[in-house]
Amino acid sequence: MRANTVIGGIILAILLSSVVxxxxxPIISGPIIPIYVDGAKVRNVYSLNATQAPGxxxxxxxxxxxxxxxxxxxxxxxNLIYKFVFEQDEGVAAPSITNVTVGNKLLxxxxxxxxxxxxxxxxxxxxxxxxxxxxxxxxxxLSEDSNVDxxxxxxxxxxxxxxxxxxxxxxxxLNTRVNTGGIILSINATTLERNSTxxxxxxxxxxxxxxxxxxxxxxIELTALVDLGGKTLNLDNYDIIIDTPNECKxxxxxxxxxxTKLDIDIFTGAGGVMIxxxxxxxxxxxxx
Amino acid sequence: xxxxxxxxxxKLTEEVSVKYKDSTGFTGFLDRxxxxxxxxxxxxxxxxxxxRSILEPLLLILVFFGIQGxxxxxxxxxxxxxxxxxxxxxxxxxxxxxxxxxxFIIPVTTAIMWIIGSLILWVVSAGIAHLCARxxxxxxxxxxxxxxxxxxxxxxxxxxxxxxxxxxxxFLFFFSYCIVLCLIAIFWMVSxxxxxxxxCHLIDPGKAFISSFIVPLVVYMIIFSLLTYLxxxxxxxxxI
Numbered sequence: 001m002r003a004n005t006v007i008g009g010i011i012l013a014i015l016l017s018s019v020v021x022x023x024x025x026p027i028i029s030g031p032i033i034p035i036y037v038d039g040a041k042v043r044n045v046y047s048l049n050a051t052q053a054p055g056x057x058x059x060x061x062x063x064x065x066x067x068x069x070x071x072x073x074x075x076x077x078x079n080l081i082y083k084f085v086f087e088q089d090e091g092v093a094a095p096s097i098t099n100v101t102v103g104n105k106l107l108x109x110x111x112x113x114x115x116x117x118x119x120x121x122x123x124x125x126x127x128x129x130x131x132x133x134x135x136x137x138x139x140x141x142l143s144e145d146s147n148v149d150x151x152x153x154x155x156x157x158x159x160x161x162x163x164x165x166x167x168x169x170x171x172x173x174l175n176t177r178v179n180t181g182g183i184i185l186s187i188n189a190t191t192l193e194r195n196s197t198x199x200x201x202x203x204x205x206x207x208x209x210x211x212x213x214x215x216x217x218x219x220i221e222l223t224a225l226v227d228l229g230g231k232t233l234n235l236d237n238y239d240i241i242i243d244t245p246n247e248c249k250x251x252x253x254x255x256x257x258x259x260t261k262l263d264i265d266i267f268t269g270a271g272g273v274m275i276x277x278x279x280x281x282x283x284x285x286x287x288x
Numbered sequence: 289x290x291x292x293x294x295x296x297x298x299k300l301t302e303e304v305s306v307k308y309k310d311s312t313g314f315t316g317f318l319d320r321x322x323x324x325x326x327x328x329x330x331x332x333x334x335x336x337x338x339x340r341s342i343l344e345p346l347l348l349i350l351v352f353f354g355i356q357g358x359x360x361x362x363x364x365x366x367x368x369x370x371x372x373x374x375x376x377x378x379x380x381x382x383x384x385x386x387x388x389x390x391x392f393i394i395p396v397t398t399a400i401m402w403i404i405g406s407l408i409l410w411v412v413s414a415g416i417a418h419l420c421a422r423x424x425x426x427x428x429x430x431x432x433x434x435x436x437x438x439x440x441x442x443x444x445x446x447x448x449x450x451x452x453x454x455x456x457x458x459f460l461f462f463f464s465y466c467i468v469l470c471l472i473a474i475f476w477m478v479s480x481x482x483x484x485x486x487x488c489h490l491i492d493p494g495k496a497f498i499s500s501f502i503v504p505l506v507v508y509m510i511i512f513s514l515l516t517y518l519x520x521x522x523x524x525x526x527x528i
Contacts, residue, residue, distance in 0.1 A: 002319060002322075003322065003326060004318075004319045004320075004321075004322030004323040004325075004326055004327065004331070005318045005319045005322055006322065007321070007322030007326055008317070008318030008319055008320070008321035009318050009322075010322075011321050011325075011443060011446045012321065014446050014449055014450050015351060015352070015355060015446065015449065018355050018359060018449045018450075018452070018453050019355060019358075021359075021362075021453050021456060022355065022358040022361075022362055022395060025365075025366070025456055026365045026391035026392060026395065
């Protein structure tokens with residue numbers, strides 16, 4: 001057989017195999033470049049309870065993660081001091097966690113490069129300190145099990161921060177700060193354990209305050225200032241104290257007589273503030 | 289014309305000292321496919337002497353470029369599939385493969401487009417080369433003969449098909465191999481086109497190179513520039 005015929009046969013084989021491939025590939029082949037949407041994660045749990053740190057009443061947190069998400073919750077477990085559940089990509093350095101006891105105060109220092117963290121705290125300790133995320137998000141739910149003195153929740157560079165306050169939450173001061181991004185505040189409480197303040201600062205971006213309660217048991221005063229930008233305000237039976245295009249101060253009707261008070265102070269550098277609005281606005285309806 | 293044909297036949301007889309018997313049937317077809325790659329000069333002389341019909345080169349164009357178009361379509365499908373997979377946490381669609389109809393419509397559409405485009409290029413390229421070889425360099429071939437040989441000149445594009453299949457199997461591993469195969473195929477196709485013009489018109493290889501590569505390239509560049517200019521005018525001079 002001549003070489004030409006052999007080469008011709010090879011060419012024909014290439015053509016036939018490519019025809020088969022063209023028919024089969026759309027059905028059985030996956031994406032042309034493998035994309036691992038949810039790759040393998042390494043899960044590590046770090047926890048500390050009352051027996052491991054006796055005599056502690058106060059917990060000072062210094063938590064920093066460069067990139068990722070942080071979910072903060074409180075539980076009714078009175079023995080629990082903290083529980084951090086880290087979910088990180090394979091190959092990412094494990095977090096560094098140190099505990100130092102000074103008298104009745106526990107200093108907890110946590111640093112991590114990246115990952116998603118679920119932080120759970122008990123109801124028998126008084127918490128303060130700062131939890132920071134470089135780029136990413138923080139979500140915090142302060143329930144009736146919370147017992148917070150002063151807590152800073154900070155997104156250092158870019159991302160989002162969501163805080164939900166539930167009934168009978170106990171905190172003195174909550175400081176929320178985002179450099180570029182947004183903050184959502186949801187006050188779903190009719191009463192709090194003590195007088196509380198929330199400070200929210202966004203350099204570039206926006207702050208959304210979900211629909212505020214107007215109950216006799218909880219007086220709420222909210223002050224908002226936008227340096228460059230505007231505000232959207234829905235009074236909804238709140239008394240207005242100050243109302244300018246970029247500044248406002250409102251109070252619930254029973255603020256002065258309410259047994260517990262919540263003061264909210266909002267500042268946005270460049271961006272906007274939406275107050276007392278549901279997060280998803282209704283689609284504008286035509287007139288008539 | 290009669291004089292030119294007899295002159296051509298006598299010149300061919302002089303140059304082709306050894307001539308194989310006519311290749312017919314399936315083996316002959318394979319022989320011509322391989323011969324276009326390995327021995328284009330002798331194969332083209334045989335084709336010209338045997339006075340084969342244009343159906344076989346037309347079939348080659350349809351098959352080779354149809355497959356290439358289909359493979360490009362398969363690439364599109366898989367790229368879209370990648371995007372769907374990436375967006376699946378948002379959209380909720382796990383795989384683009386869910387839409388089976390699109391998996392076939394896209395390759396069929398691209399195959400048809402590729403075939404139409406390649407037929408136009410085949411006719412136009414052969415036409416430009418023929419005009420140049422015949423009226424500038426005094427060649428003596430006919431347009432239909434050159435069209436036939438140009439049909440066989442696309443056989444090296446089987447390397448492009450091979451490269452595309454390999455890339456489809458493993459994109460990251462075979463991508464560089466595919467580029468090398470494509471470059472080899474282009475170089476080989478240009479060389480075979482030169483031989484086609486040379487044997488059809490019986491002119492020097494240098495003149496054949498100018499006729500088959502340089503002049504068509506210049507013509508296509510001028511057409512492309514004109515189209516770009518017209519497009520930019522229609523867009524208000526945006527592209528200038």
